[in-house]
Amino acid sequence: KPVPGARLYVLDPHLAVQPSGVAGELYIAGAGVTRGYLNRPALTEERFLEDPFYPGERMYKTGDVARWLPDGNMEFLGRLDDQVKIRGYRIEPGEIEAALRSIEGVREAAVTVRTDSGEPELCAYVEGLQ
Incomplete structure (x- = not known):
C-alpha cells in the first residue's frame, strides 16, 4: 500500500487505470515524487509525466509491473525492462x-x-x- 501522501496507479500503456487483479505499469504520484533527474531533461520527460488524475502534478513511471489485489494490497510482478x-x-x-x-x-x-x-x-x- 502507498505511504501517506503518495498515490499508486497501475495503468495500461494508454494511462488507463487497470482494474483489480489486472497487471499494468506502476506509477507513483504525490508529495514524495521529485521534479525529475538532475541534468537529464530527456530522461525526466520520459519518466515524469503529467498526472492525468491531478492536473498540475506529476507522476513517476517506475518500469515496474504490478497489480492490485482484492484485499487492497499491491503485488509486484517484475520489470518491463532488464533492470x-x-x-x-x-x-x-x-x-x-x-x-x-x-x-x-x-x-x-x-x-x-x-x-x-x-x-x-x-x-x-x-x-x-x-
Missing part, C-alpha cells in the same frame, strides 16, 4: 554489456544475475578476449 536490483542498487545489465563491448578485443558481452551462492551476484560473460 535488476542487487543489495539495494538498481543496475542496468545492458549498460554494463555496452561498456564491456567497448573494450578492444571484446566481440560480445552478456550480463546476468546468478544466485548460486545464495546471494544475487552480477556475472559477465565476454567473447573475444585473448
